[in-house]
Amino acid sequence: MSEAPALATRGLVAGYERDLPIVRGIDLTIGKGELVAILGPNGAGKSTYVKAIAGTVPCFGGAIMLDGKDITAMPLHQRISAGLAFVPQTENIFASLSIGENLQLAADVLPKALRAARLEKMWAMFPDLASRPALRAGQLSGGQRQMLAVARALIVEPQVLILDEPSAGLSPKIVSSVFAMLQSINRSGVTILLVEQNVKAALAIADRGVILVEGQLRHEGNAAQLATDPLLAELYLGAQPEKASA
Amino acid sequence: MIAQMLMDGLIAGSMIGLGAIGITLTYSILRFANFAHGELVSWAAYFALSVSTALGTALPGLSASLGPFSFGWSLPLGLIAAMALTGLLALFADTLLFARLRARGASTIILVMAGFGAALTLRSLLEFIFTSKPMYFTSALQIARPLFAGARATPDQLLGLGLAVALVAAVHLILTRTAAGRAMRAVSENQALAGLAGIDVAKTIRLVWLFGASLAAVAGVMAGLLVQIRPYMGHDLLLPLFAAAILGGIGSVPGAMIAGLIVGLAEAACVNFIGAEWRAAVSFFILVAILLLRPQGLFGKAGA
Amino acid sequence: MIELISYGAFFLTLALTYAIMCLGLNVQWGQTGLFNVGVAGFVGIGAYVSALLTTPDAPDRFGGFDLPIAVGWIAAAIAAALASALLGAMTLRLRSDYLAIATFGFAVVVQLAVLNLQKLTGGPFGISFIPRPFGALASDPLVFGLCNLAVVGAVTLAVYGALEHLMRSPWGRVLRAIREDEQAASALGKNATVFRLQAFAVGGAIMGLAGAVQGHFIGYISPEGYVPILTFQVWAMLIVGGSGNNRGAIAGAILVWAIWAASGAALAAFIPADQQARASALKIVMIGVAICLVLLLRPRGLLGERATVSRHVENAGDHAKDKAS
Ligand SMILES: Nc1ncnc2c1ncn2[C@@H]1O[C@H](COP(=O)(O)OP(=O)(O)O)[C@@H](O)[C@H]1O
Ligand SMILES: [Mg+2]
Numbered sequence: 001m002s003e004a005p006a007l008a009t010r011g012l013v014a015g016y017e018r019d020l021p022i023v024r025g026i027d028l029t030i031g032k033g034e035l036v037a038i039l040g041p042n043g044a045g046k047s048t049y050v051k052a053i054a055g056t057v058p059c060f061g062g063a064i065m066l067d068g069k070d071i072t073a074m075p076l077h078q079r080i081s082a083g084l085a086f087v088p089q090t091e092n093i094f095a096s097l098s099i100g101e102n103l104q105l106a107a108d109v110l111p112k113a114l115r116a117a118r119l120e121k122m123w124a125m126f127p128d129l130a131s132r133p134a135l136r137a138g139q140l141s142g143g144q145r146q147m148l149a150v151a152r153a154l155i156v157e158p159q160v161l162i163l164d165e166p167s168a169g170l171s172p173k174i175v176s177s178v179f180a181m182l183q184s185i186n187r188s189g190v191t192i193l194l195v196e197q198n199v200k201a202a203l204a205i206a207d208r209g210v211i212l213v214e215g216q217l218r219h220e221g222n223a224a225q226l227a228t229d230p231l232l233a234e235l236y237l238g239a240q241p242e243k244a245s246a
Numbered sequence: 247m248i249a250q251m252l253m254d255g256l257i258a259g260s261m262i263g264l265g266a267i268g269i270t271l272t273y274s275i276l277r278f279a280n281f282a283h284g285e286l287v288s289w290a291a292y293f294a295l296s297v298s299t300a301l302g303t304a305l306p307g308l309s310a311s312l313g314p315f316s317f318g319w320s321l322p323l324g325l326i327a328a329m330a331l332t333g334l335l336a337l338f339a340d341t342l343l344f345a346r347l348r349a350r351g352a353s354t355i356i357l358v359m360a361g362f363g364a365a366l367t368l369r370s371l372l373e374f375i376f377t378s379k380p381m382y383f384t385s386a387l388q389i390a391r392p393l394f395a396g397a398r399a400t401p402d403q404l405l406g407l408g409l410a411v412a413l414v415a416a417v418h419l420i421l422t423r424t425a426a427g428r429a430m431r432a433v434s435e436n437q438a439l440a441g442l443a444g445i446d447v448a449k450t451i452r453l454v455w456l457f458g459a460s461l462a463a464v465a466g467v468m469a470g471l472l473v474q475i476r477p478y479m480g481h482d483l484l485l486p487l488f489a490a491a492i493l494g495g496i497g498s499v500p501g502a503m504i505a506g507l508i509v510g511l512a513e514a515a516c517v518n519f520i521g522a523e524w525r526a527a528v529s530f531f532i533l534v535a536i537l538l539l540r541p542q543g544l545f546g547k548a549g550a
Numbered sequence: 551m552i553e554l555i556s557y558g559a560f561f562l563t564l565a566l567t568y569a570i571m572c573l574g575l576n577v578q579w580g581q582t583g584l585f586n587v588g589v590a591g592f593v594g595i596g597a598y599v600s601a602l603l604t605t606p607d608a609p610d611r612f613g614g615f616d617l618p619i620a621v622g623w624i625a626a627a628i629a630a631a632l633a634s635a636l637l638g639a640m641t642l643r644l645r646s647d648y649l650a651i652a653t654f655g656f657a658v659v660v661q662l663a664v665l666n667l668q669k670l671t672g673g674p675f676g677i678s679f680i681p682r683p684f685g686a687l688a689s690d691p692l693v694f695g696l697c698n699l700a701v702v703g704a705v706t707l708a709v710y711g712a713l714e715h716l717m718r719s720p721w722g723r724v725l726r727a728i729r730e731d732e733q734a735a736s737a738l739g740k741n742a743t744v745f746r747l748q749a750f751a752v753g754g755a756i757m758g759l760a761g762a763v764q765g766h767f768i769g770y771i772s773p774e775g776y777v778p779i780l781t782f783q784v785w786a787m788l789i790v791g792g793s794g795n796n797r798g799a800i801a802g803a804i805l806v807w808a809i810w811a812a813s814g815a816a817l818a819a820f821i822p823a824d825q826q827a828r829a830s831a832l833k834i835v836m837i838g839v840a841i842c843l844v845l846l847l848r849p850r851g852l853l854g855e856r857a858t859v860s861r862h863v864e865n866a867g868d869h870a871k872d873k874a875s
Contacts (some may be wrong), residue, residue: 056438076441086442094435097428105432108425109444152443279647281587281654343842352845355585358647360845362587366782366838373831481778485658488651523666530655537640537648 004068006032006191007053007084007160013061014052021060022048024215030160035182035192037202037223040212046195047089049212050162053193054086055079067159080109085158089165089195092149095138099129099148102137106152122151143174147181154185161185162193167201179205203227249397251518252511257403259510260410261468263503265483266490267417268461274497275434275454278357279488282339284480285368286459290332290466291475292376295383297331298324309384314401316386317471325467329460336459337452339364345451365481372477380474383467406468413464414503421499430454434497482526486513489529493536495546505544508532552692559695561811562804566702567764569803572787573709573796574756580793581717582749583729584642585650588657589757589784594776595633596626596758597765598664601677604766611677612670619681623762630758631751638750642743649750657781665773676772680765698767705763706800709756713796716752725749779834783810786837789844 008029015022022045030036038046051057053064055076064072066082074082094102103122107115123130126147137148146166153161166182167175175198183205186192196202203209209226211219219226269283298320302309308320343360352360390398399407421427432440433450441447462480469479490509494501513528536543571593578584586592600622605614637656641648664671671677682688684697716722728742765771783806791802813833821829 054442056442075446076438077444077446080442080444088439088442091436091439094432094439096435097431101428101431105425105428105445106443108428156444279651281650343846346846353583353646355583355646355650356845358585358650360842362585362650362785363838363841363845366841367835368838370831370834370838374828374835377828485651485655489655492648492651521666524662527659527662530659533652533655534640537644537652541644541648 004065005029006034006067007193008065009049009053009062010065011062012049012052012059012064014057014059015048016057018060022215023052025062026212026215026217028210028217030191030193032159033186033189033191034208035186035194035206037206037209038193038195038212039197039199039202039209039226040218042197044212045215046212047164048215050086050164050193050195051088054084054088054162056086056088077109080156080158083159085153085156085161087146087149087153087161087163087166089168093137093140093145093152095136097137098134099137099140100133102148102152103129103155106155110156118155118157122155125154126151143170143178146170146174146178150181150185154190158190160191160193162195164195165197166194167196167198175201200227247396247518249395251514253393253397253399254517255511255514256507257399257407257472257510258513259507260407260503261465261472261506262483262486262490262509263506264410264413264461264468265465265487266494266502266506267414267499268458268465269487270491270494270496270498270502271417271430271461272454272458273491275430276344276357276451277434278354278361281358281361281484282364282368283361283458283462283487284482284484285365285372286332286336286462287466287469287480287483288372288475288477289335289368289480290328290459290463291470291479292372293331294321294324294328294463294467295381295470295475296324297327298383311384311386315405316384316388316400316402321383321467321471325463328467329463332459332463332466333456335368336455339368340452340455345448348451369477369481376477378477380476381470382474383471402471406472409464409468410503413461414499417461418499426450426453430457485526485533486510486529489533489536492541492543493532495543498543498545501543501545556691556695559692559699561808563695563699563702563767564764565804565807566699566706566800567760567767568784568787568807569706569800570709570760570763571757571784572791572799572803573706573713574753574760575784575788576753576793576796576799577713577756578750578753579788580795580799581722581729582725582746582753584638584746584750584753585647586653586750586753587650587781588653588655588660590776590778590780591653591657591660592630592634592754592757593761593764593780593784594657594660594664596630596761597771597775598671598677598761599629599758600626600762601680601765601771602670604681605677605679611668611672614677619683619766622766623759626762627755627759630761631755633758634754635747635751638747642746642750657776657778661773661776664776672772674773676770676775678770680769680771682766682769702763702767705759709759710796710800717796721745721748782834782837783807786840789841 009026012023012026013021026049038049040046048057052059055074059072062072063070066079066084069082071079071082071084094105097105103119107118110118128144129148129151137145140148150163150166163182166178170178179201182192182194186205194202194206203223203226206223209221209223210217265283265287268286269280272280272283298309298317301320301323302318308323309318312318343364344357347357347360388400388402390400392398421431429440429445429450430453432443432445433447433454437447440450465483466480469483473479486509490505491502493508494503494505509529509532512532513525516528517525571589574592575586575589578586600619602613603615603617603625604619604622606616608614633656637652638649641652665674667673682698683701684694687694687697717725724745728745787803787806788799789802790806791798791800793799810833814830817826817829
C-alpha cells in the first residue's frame with residue numbers, strides 16, 4: 001500500500017461560471033478507509049464541491065488527487081476506471097431503463113470476465129432489487145432508488161465512494177437502513193465522502209466531519225467532537241430543536 | 247382495389263418507417279429535430295448510385311440481375327459503401343458544426359437551425375453535382391406480380407418490405423441487448439449520469455450519428471430503388487419522417503416503424519379516396535392530430 | 551436616366567417587400583427565439599387572401615370580391631396571424647423544435663393548397679389582374695414607380711415604427727426576459743407561452759401583410775412564388791442583417807436582394823443556359839453555409855446584442871436560482 005491519501009483536493013476552485021466560482025479554494029485530505037462527512041448550510045457549495053471532484057462541474061483552479069494521481073483534467077467517464085464513484089443527490093438512476101439494465105450498463109465498463117460475478121455480488125447485496133430485475137427503475141420508491149444508485153456506483157468496486165445527501169427525502173426508517181449500509185460498505189474498505197444535511201446521523205457513522213461555508217472550509221474535526229459542539233451547530237447549521245435534546 | 251391500396255401503403259410506409267427509425271434515434275439521443283436527416287437519405291442514395299455504377303462499369307458481371315430483382319450485386323455493395331460514406335458525412339457535419347455548438351451548450355433551437363443550414367448546404371450541393379434530373383439504380387423494368395385479392399407488388403418492393411421489418415428487429419435488439427445500445431439509451435436519458443456511470447458520452451454520440459446515418463442510407467437506397475433518385479428526395483421525405491417519429495413516440499424504434507406504416511397507409515388512402523395531388527399534406531394532418539391529441543406519441547412516455 | 555430611376559424604384563420597392571417579411575421573422579426569431587421554417591407559407595396566405603378579396607369577379611374561380619386594396623391587406627395580415635396562432639397554440643407548449651417541424655409542414659400544405667384548389671386560387675396559373683396601387687398612373691413608369699415606392703416604403707416604415715414601439719413597451723421587455731431566461735420569467739408569474747404565441751402571431755401577420763403588398767405590387771401571383779426558396783432567402787436576409795435588430799433586418803433584406811438579383815443577372819449573362827440551374831444551386835449552398843457560419847462564429851449577434859443566454863439553465867433544476875447568497 002502506498003502512503004498517498006485516498007482522495008485530496010488542493011486549493012480547489014470550481015463552479016458554473018469562471019468569474020463566479022462557488023467553491024473557493026478547498027484543501028481536504030481523506031485517508032484510505034476513512035468516512036468523512038461534509039456538512040454546512042444550504043447553498044454552501046457542498047454539492048458543487050463533490051460534483052467538481054466527480055467531474056460534472058468544471059474546475060477553474062487547484063488540483064484533485066486520487067490515490068496520489070492528479071485527476072483534475074481527467075474526463076468524467078475515466079474517473080470511474082480510476083476508482084472514483086459518485087452518487088448524485090437527484091436523478092441518480094436511469095428511470096427509463098430496467099433495474100437490471102441500470103446495473104448492467106455500469107458493469108459494461110468492466111473487463112468481460114468480471115461482469116457476471118460483480119452483478120451477482122450486487123444482487124446478493126441488494127435482495128430487494130434482485131427480486132425484480134426487469135422492473136423499470138422509474139417505478140421504484142425513493143429508498144429503493146437510492147439503493148439502486150449505490151449499487152450502480154459500487155459495481156465497479158471503487159476505492160472512493162462519494163454520495164450527495166443520500167438520505168434526502170427518505171422516511172426516517174429508510175434513512176437508518178441507508179446509513180447502516182454505508183457504514184458496512186465503509187468497513188469493507190471503501191473510502192467514503194458523504195455530503196449530508198442529516199447532521200446527527202452522518203456524524204454517528206463518520207470518522208471525521210468538515211464544515212463548508214460559502215465555498216470554503218470553516219471547521220474540521222473529529223466526528224464525535226463535532227456532534228456535541230452546540231456552538232457550531234448554532235453557527236453553521238441553524239439551531240435545530242432535535243440538537244438541543246441530544 | 248382496397249387490397250392494392252393496402253399493399254402500396256405498406257410499401258411506402260416501410261420506407262418511411264426505416265427513415266423514421268433513424269430520426270427517432272438521433273432525436274432522442276442528440277435531443278434536437280435534425281432537419282439534415284433528409285439530406286443524409288439523399289446523399290446515401292447518390293453514394294450508392296455512384297459506387298454501384300462504378301462497380302458495374304469495372305466488373306460488368308456485378309450488374310447482372312440477382313434472381314427476380316432488378317439489380318445485381320453492385321447495389322448491395324453500393325449500399326454497404328453508402329452506409330459507411332453517409333456515416334462519415336454525418337460525423338464530418340457533427341465535428342464541424344453540431345459538436346462545436348454542443349460544446350458551447352447551445353440550446354435545442356440553435357441546433358435545429360444549424361441542421362436547417364446544413365440541410366440547405368448538403369441538398370444544394372447534390373443539386374450542383376448531379377443536377378436535379380431524376381436518376382435510377384437500374385433501367386430494368388419490373389413486372390408487378392399478383393399476390394392476394396388482386397394486389398400486386400414487384401419483387402423489389404417485397405424485398406424492401408422484408409428488409410424494413412428485419413432492420414427494426416435488429417435495431418431493437420441492438421438497443422436493448424448490447425452494451426452500445428444501453429449506452430445510447432443511457433445518454434438519451436441523462437448525459438451527465440451516463441458519464442458518471444463510466445460511459446464515454448462523446449464516443450456514444452458519434453456512434454449514434456453513425457447508426458442514424460446508416461439507417462438513413464438504407465432508407466435512401468430503398469427510396470431510390472422503388473421510386474427515383476433526386477436531390478430533393480430526402481427533403482420531400484422529411485415531413486413524413488418527422489410525423490412518423492412523433493406519432494410513434496420519440497425514441498421508440500418499434501413505434502417509429504408502426505407509425506411509418508400508418509403514415510404510408512394514410513397516404514395510400516388519400517391517393518385512393520381524395521387524390522394523389524394531396525398526398526404530401528397527409529403527414530401534416532397526422533402531425534397536427536398527434537400534437538393535439540397525444541403529443542408524446544402512441545408509444546412515448548408522457549412528459550418526455 | 552429616367553429608366554435607371556424607375557428601375558431603381560422598382561428594385562427598391564421589391565426589396566422593401568422582403569424587408570417587411572424579414573421584420574416579421576425578426577419578431578419571431580430575433581426577439582422571441584421561435585424558429586419558423588415555413589415563412590413562404592405565411593407570405594403565401596397573405597398574398598392569396600388579399601388577391602382573392604380585391605380582384606374583380608372572375609368567372610373561372612370563386613371571387614374575386616373587388617374590395618379596396620387596404621381591406622385586402624388587413625385581411626391578409628389577419629389570416630396569416632390566425633394561421634400562426636393556430637400553429638403556435640398547437641406546438642408552443644410542447645418541445646421547442648415542434649414549432650419548427652409544424653411550420654415546415656404548414657408551408658408544404660399551403661404550397662399544395664394553392665396549387666390544387668384551382669377553384670379558389672387559379673391553381674398553377676395563379677391569379678392575375680391583382681389591382682395595383684396607383685394603377686391609373688401606370689402609363690407613366692417613373693411616376694408610377696415612385697408612387698409605389700412611396701406606398702411600400704410607408705408600410706415598411708409603419709411596421710418598423712410599430713415594432714420599435716412594441717419592443718420598448720413592457721410587452722417587448724417581457725419577451726426579451728422570456729427569451730433570455732425562461733425559468734426566471736415563469737417564476738415571475740408571466741405566462742411565457744401566451745407571450746410567445748402573441749409574438750408568433752404578430753410576426754405571422756407581418757409576413758402575411760408583406761405577401762399581400764408584394765402581390766399587389768407585381769400584380770400577379772402563382773404557386774411558384776411561395777416555394778421553400780423564399781423561406782431560405784428571408785432567413786439569409788435576417789442573418790446578414792443581424793437578427794434582433796429591426797434596422798438590420800431591413801438593411802439585410804435590401805443587401806441580400808441586391809446580391810441575389812445581381813448574381814442572377816450575372817449567371818444569366820456569363821453561364822451557359824444549361825448550367826444555370828447548377829450555378830443557382832451554389833447560391834443556396836452559400837445561404838446554408840452562411841447560416842452555419844453565423845451560428846458558429848457570431849452566436850451572440852444572432853440573438854440580438856443584449857442577449858445573455860444562461861448556459862446552465864438546463865441543470866439548475868434542483869438548485870435555488872439566486873446567486874446572491
Ligand atoms: N447549475 C447551477 N448553475 C448555477 N449556479 C448553481 C447551480 N447549481 C448551484 N448553483 C449555485 O451554487 C451555490 C452552491 O450550491 P450547492 O453546491 O448546490 O450548495 P449545497 O449543496 O451546499 O446546498 C448556490 O448559490 C447555487 O445557487
Ligand atoms: Mg446540495
